[in-house]
Amino acid sequence: MKPVLLTVEQTAEKIASGMVLSLAADEALLARLPKGNWIAGTIPYFLGEDGGVETKDKIFVTELSAANASNVAICTYTLDTIKDVARDAPENGFTVLIVPAMTPIHEEFANHGRDYEDMFMKPIIGWISGVHLSDLDKVKPKVMNGVTGRLADADAVALHVTLPAGKVAVVQILNLFKQGTGDVITFPKTGFNQTTCMVNGAERVFADYIAENQLDLKLPLVADYHGAQINTSFQGVDAATRQVNFYAPVFPGIEYRHAAPIGDYAREFEKLAKEAHVDVQFSCxxxxxxxxxxxxGRKIGGVGGPFTFGEIAYQLLNQTMVYLEVQSE
Known part of the structure; x- marks a missing residue:
């Protein structure tokens, strides 16, 4: 089944039939669902069959067709146990992880997830749950464990799927952005917030550098991780403190450059998303x-999912599309 937007009643029928699902919706809808083999996060923005859409009236339903009740484990992780998410994952399979935005567990995963045991040895994909943008600082992002029926604003949920021999899960990242040809920027510490940086080896107040060079904050910083282009997106600059805020942490020892400009967002994503897909289990x-x-209202390819406050493809990402395929070995 392709990911679709459904009513509460239609979603409840799928849960009752025993399907294993990843859901995204407003918390009021999630709270009405029966218990079952599913996990969920809050968000009202989706990429559906008819393009981008904003709604609090329907649930975005992704059926994990490679999963069934006999080969899944659904777990809740706390701030103290999130470090075990990859270790708990099956030796051959994949994990869908949902973490609530703007929480200590979000910060913990973002800052330290790449150092967790087994993190890059097992396929982990997922997203950061959020809220309607008009509800920022008013409503807390949440996740839900369908087995327990519990909505949580401080914990994460994960759905671990074991695959049969001969099948393998592959995480894919679609990124419009590449490093530009500008200055090399490094940072003194790990974090979502930075005041100073090094520009080509010289210390600068980062807010001043941004203003002087008129950096377009819609374009992220990009790091080259052995050929993989990884974004860190700007949240904004605090004029009072001169602190630059990001949607994901930057790390010391990593060289960043401001992203090269791109053309039409939708058209460029359409080009990326038209690549051949084998058996897509999840996307965001x-x-x-x-x-x-x-x-x-604009379509950008055949892979749908929630629009999120951050994407997970092993570690936290920004301004990307991620998806997971199940392939034959």
Missing amino acids: NCILNYLYGELN
């Missing part, structure tokens, strides 16, 4: 792509 996209690309 970034809320910044939805906003900056003006994707409401």
Whole structure:
């Protein structure tokens, strides 16, 4: 089944039939669902069959067709146990992880997830749950464990799927952005917030550097991880403190450059998303792509999912589309 937007009643029928699902919706809808083999996060923005859409009236339903009740484990992780998420994952399979935004567990995973045991040895994909942008600082992002029926604003949920021999899960990252040709920027510490940086080896106040060079904050910083282009997106600059805030942490020892400009968001994503897909189990996209690309009502390929406050492909990502395929070995 392709990911679809459904009513509470239609979603409840799928849960009752025993399907294993990943869901995204407003918390009021999630609270009405029966218990079952599913996990969920809150968000009202989705990439559906008809393009980008904003709704609090329907649930975005992704059926994990490679999963069934006999080969899944659904777990809740706390701030103290999130470090075990990859270790708990099956030796051959995949994990869908949902973490609530703007919480200590979000910060913990973002800052330290790449150092967790087995993190890059097992396929982990997922997203950061959020809220309607008009509800920022008013409503807390949440996740839900369908087995327990519990909504949580401080914990994460994960769905571990074991695959049969001969099948393998592959995480894919679609990124519009590449490093530009500008200055090399490094940072003194790990974190979502930075005041100073090194520009080509010289210390600068980062806010001043941004202003002097008129950096377009819709374009992220990009690091080259052995050929993989990884984004860190700007949240904004605090004029009072001169602190630069990001949607994911930057790390010391990593060289960043401001992203090269791109053309039409939707058209460029369409090119990326048209690549051959084998058996897509899950996908999500970034809320910044939805906003900056003006994707409401625009189609960008055949892979749908929630627009999120951050994407997970092993570690936390920004301004990407991620998806997971199950392939034959």
